[in-house]
Amino acid sequence: MPELPEVETVYRTLEPRLTGRVIVGVRFASRLVMRDDPDRAAAQLRARKVTGMRRQGKFLIVELSGGLTMSIHLGMTGRLLWNGAEGPHTRAVFELDRGRLVYDDMRQFGRIEIGAARVWKLGPDALSLTEDEFVSRLAVRRGRIKPLLLNQTFLSGLGNIYADEALFRARVHPLSPAGKISPARARRLWRSINEVLKEAVAGGGSSISDYVDADGRKGSFQQLHRVYGRENKRCVACGARIRRIVVGQRGTHYCPRCQRSV
DNA sequence: TGGAATGTTCGGCT
């Protein structure tokens, strides 16, 4: 479900509802999603006020009174639903003084943690990194560009969909050695990343299978994907067949005619 | 039945 645009959309729909609310009760229903002692974690959260919220990469960070922080990663199928109904995959419920927040996660790859330990390890957010910074960080890298874009310590927020979409827009082959991409093309890639992320946020994210925002609404950006999920379809730019290969164990979609700079 | 799915982490190897 969640790459930067989807998490940003959840953030935007949730932040106005959550800020200022007081947590009156917490229930964790999964030891996978909450790895610490769930009773202890619930006790730590209870009676705290939400003082603010932010997003870094694919993490949502909830700031609480008393200096406590809770970080939430939606994994692959996590959903945060404002006043949502509980279902078979509900893994946590936060009761607030007004309203409730339901965390639903079919595959349970998501995590809710007290503190922000994993957030400190992230690289710069994909939407806050400057063009010059991106180009210089890229130049010293040895590996291939696609796995690098998915590496959250290099850049945080990009996932499989937007990595493929950004590479297509910049006409960069996913197997290109990152350090050998010319500065001009690296700048174009930075602009493509920014462009596709901002357009996706404007479209409310991509709903491939089950992503919805905190109000249960689907995104629309999947309709504008140019390569992701379009294997064997015509390239929107040149008409060639979109190809799917596996890179770093992830399905990777690209146009063999447009993306030649290996 | 096998494979794939918007993600991350860990161990092993070079």
Added chain:
DNA sequence: AAGCCGAACATTCC
């Protein structure tokens, strides 16, 4: 050290 690979995590869908 960096980077690559495979496996693992859990569940559903085609």
